[in-house]
Amino acid sequence: MFSPVSPCTWLYSSFPGSLHTPETECYCCSFDDYKLTTEWLLNQTNHRPKVAVICGSGLGLLADGATNKQTFRYQDIPNFPVSTVPGHEGCLVFGKIEDTSCVFMKGHFHLYEGYSLCQVTFPVRIFKLMGVESVLVTNASGGICPDFKVGDIMIIKDHINLPGFAGQHPLCGPNDERFGIRFPCMSDAYSKDLRTLALDVGSELGCSHFLRSGVYCMVSGPNFETIAEARMLLTLGCDSVGMSMVPEVTVAKHSGLRVLGLTLITNKVSLDYSREEKVNHDEVLEICKMRAELLQKLVTTLIGRCQLQSINRH
Numbered sequence: 559m560f561s562p563v564s565p566c567t568w569l570y571s572s573f574p575g576s577l578h579t580p581e582t583e584c585y586c587c588s589f590d591d592y593k594l595t596t597e598w599l600l601n602q603t604n605h606r607p608k609v610a611v612i613c614g615s616g617l618g619l620l621a622d623g624a625t626n627k628q629t630f631r632y633q634d635i636p637n638f639p640v641s642t643v644p645g646h647e648g649c650l651v652f653g654k655i656e657d658t659s660c661v662f663m664k665g666h667f668h669l670y671e672g673y674s675l676c677q678v679t680f681p682v683r684i685f686k687l688m689g690v691e692s693v694l695v696t697n698a699s700g701g702i703c704p705d706f707k708v709g710d711i712m713i714i715k716d717h718i719n720l721p722g723f724a725g726q727h728p729l730c731g732p733n734d735e736r737f738g739i740r741f742p743c744m745s746d747a748y749s750k751d752l753r754t755l756a757l758d759v760g761s762e763l764g765c766s767h768f769l770r771s772g773v774y775c776m777v778s779g780p781n782f783e784t785i786a787e788a789r790m791l792l793t794l795g796c797d798s799v800g801m802s803m804v805p806e807v808t809v810a811k812h813s814g815l816r817v818l819g820l821t822l823i824t825n826k827v828s829l830d831y832s833r834e835e836k837v838n839h840d841e842v843l844e845i846c847k848m849r850a851e852l853l854q855k856l857v858t859t860l861i862g863r864c865q866l867q868s869i870n871r872h
């Protein structure tokens with residue numbers, strides 16, 4: 559739709575229009591904001607990523623499988639929000655998986671941190687402008703489906719955008735046709751080819767018994783669900799619930815990126831008033847740590863296989 563911007567030589571000593579300031583609470587990013595950040599990054603790195611991996615809570619280790627790495631802290635990248643949640647390191651890592659040039663977000667942003675959805679999804683449009691074609695989004699979530707176990711990995715086949723129903727939607731506001739159309743179709747947000755590939759790779763790696771497929775629901779957080787809310791989500795057809803991912807997926811799909819979503823079931827959501835266990839973020843991070851190595855293997859194998867099957871190329 560538009561050609562990637564060429565690298566500029568201008569170096570930033572300050573970041574005019576920075577999104578970090580409190581007065582930009584309801585900030586809506588302009589095309590120039592995206593362009594400025596893209597040009598800055600293209601000027602700082604020789605990597606030209608085709609795949610972006612967004613690492614959710616405690617999953618930054620996914621970047622460790624890459625070679626020839628180059629790292630930027632979010633606070634050093636013009637216009638980038640910064641991570642405020644434990645388990646989100648807050649840096650962008652460029653590197654290679656086999657022959658595929660990738661960019662990893664070690665940590666992403668949430669509505670509950672006080673960021674606007676424009677800020678939450680800001681990196682996705684930067685990736686698009688840099689030439690990325692596929693986005694692999696990962697996060698942690700609670701299992702609603704009674705069959706799910708802690709440690710299961712759910713391949714997302716669809717989502718429910720609960721904040722979107724209440725007007726918290728990343729595509730609200732003027733539509734920029736340079737990114738995508740006003741009314742994008744979301745019925746195929748998660749690429750069928752990539753989901754099939756993930757299942758195949760998972761079975762090759764011997765993890766079929768904890769690989770699931772299902773519907774993810776986003777809530778705003780930051781509190782975990784009440785039992786009545788959890789029961790409502792079960793009735794609505796949700797298999798898991800979390801506090802992220804849907805805005806990034808929506809913006810990625812809007813701009814024609816291919817999407818794969820993987821969510822790690824870190825806890826079972828209470829559906830029963832007699833259940834004693836109480837979920838907390840430390841437990842979420844603990845399960846992420848337990849599964850990180852396997853998820854890393856799954857992600858790196860998938861990226862290598864994508865290249866072989868040319869799934870990255872449209």
Ligand SMILES: O=P(O)(O)O[C@@H]1C[C@H](O)[C@@H](CO)O1
Pocket residue numbers: 614615616643666668696697698699779800801802803838839842
């Ligand atoms: O960034 P993700 O969605 O993986 O983080 C989950 C949701 C909350 O941020 C946090 C709750 O423990 O983990």
Ligand code: HPA
Pocket residue numbers: 698699700701782783799800801824825826827837842
């Ligand atoms: O149970 C949960 N609910 C919402 N978000 C989550 N992220 C990890 N676990 C959960």
